[in-house]
Amino acid sequence: MDKIDEIMYQFIDELGYDRASEIFRNVSSGKKLRSKLLLKIVGESEESLRLCAIIELIHLASLLHDDVIDNSDTRRGKPSINATFGTKRAIMLGDILYSKGFYELSKFDPKIAQNISDAVCKLSIGEMMDVELSRDFNTDKEAYRTMIYYKTAVLIEATAAVGANLTGLDEEKFRNYGKNLGLAFQLIDDILDITQDAQTLGKPNLSDLKEGKVTLPYIYLYENLGDEDRGRLMNLFKAELNSAQIDWVKSKMSRTSSIERSIKEAKELGKKALESIAQYNISELDHMVSSMIDREF
Ligand code: FPP
Numbered sequence: 001m002d003k004i005d006e007i008m009y010q011f012i013d014e015l016g017y018d019r020a021s022e023i024f025r026n027v028s029s030g031k032k033l034r035s036k037l038l039l040k041i042v043g044e045s046e047e048s049l050r051l052c053a054i055i056e057l058i059h060l061a062s063l064l065h066d067d068v069i070d071n072s073d074t075r076r077g078k079p080s081i082n083a084t085f086g087t088k089r090a091i092m093l094g095d096i097l098y099s100k101g102f103y104e105l106s107k108f109d110p111k112i113a114q115n116i117s118d119a120v121c122k123l124s125i126g127e128m129m130d131v132e133l134s135r136d137f138n139t140d141k142e143a144y145r146t147m148i149y150y151k152t153a154v155l156i157e158a159t160a161a162v163g164a165n166l167t168g169l170d171e172e173k174f175r176n177y178g179k180n181l182g183l184a185f186q187l188i189d190d191i192l193d194i195t196q197d198a199q200t201l202g203k204p205n206l207s208d209l210k211e212g213k214v215t216l217p218y219i220y221l222y223e224n225l226g227d228e229d230r231g232r233l234m235n236l237f238k239a240e241l242n243s244a245q246i247d248w249v250k251s252k253m254s255r256t257s258s259i260e261r262s263i264k265e266a267k268e269l270g271k272k273a274l275e276s277i278a279q280y281n282i283s284e285l286d287h288m289v290s291s292m293i294d295r296e297f
């Protein structure tokens, strides 16, 4: 993964603007799920590492913009770029990262470039869907599922498809693997926002509800509450929660099995991912699903 960081730094340094390079070095580069996926499918080469760096640059750009949109002060346990350098620089650095990413992507085969750029259009639509859904307390599960597919799963789906394309494997099967892996990933992320403490999360606990994001566990919770408790839950929407309110949400989540149901759905998605490529017996890709699902909730 260090090699990918090096290529990303080199790409940005090539632009010759020191301030951009300097701010970029303050961006934490993260788990690199998409790169791990691509390398597990195609193996390591100069070309695949370059493609990983491009995908990570675009992903990091989207997170820079997302932290501005969500007004997030922390990312991966560190102050976000918007918190440290201000929103203007976070937005512009995001623009630099994705523009350079697309420039480098244009050197690849058009099929690969189109797969990735189409995914980034959808990713942006997904973020807009997220913003729209966050206006009111959303209780529509299908709208939530569509939104997380666009916002998160499409880029993972495209990464898997591109990997299959580069190695002559069945693109549709790998696309399906990536899609379900991506959906499970976002669903688990949304569950962890409720179940994990702030220190482990690297951001405040239950921040989704505060940001107006009614994720699947909250929709299940809403469906299983009586009128009075529904009203109470709605009052917490977009609010700064105190510890008594956090405890109330968590105990209601537990009494209504809302977390368990969501975990079950994530596991079903994981199973679908595994089934899509079962014939290939690639244990590392199986492991990717299981290590994501069998986490400490
Ligand atoms: C994180 O979601 C956000 C995304 C996965 C996608 C963000 C996409 C954009 C801002 C579109 C713009 C794209 C480019 C290339 C500039 P989250 O807020 O649910 O998760 P978090 O807890 O990690 O913030």
Ligand code: MG
Pocket: 066, 067, 070, 072
């Ligand atoms: Mg966010």
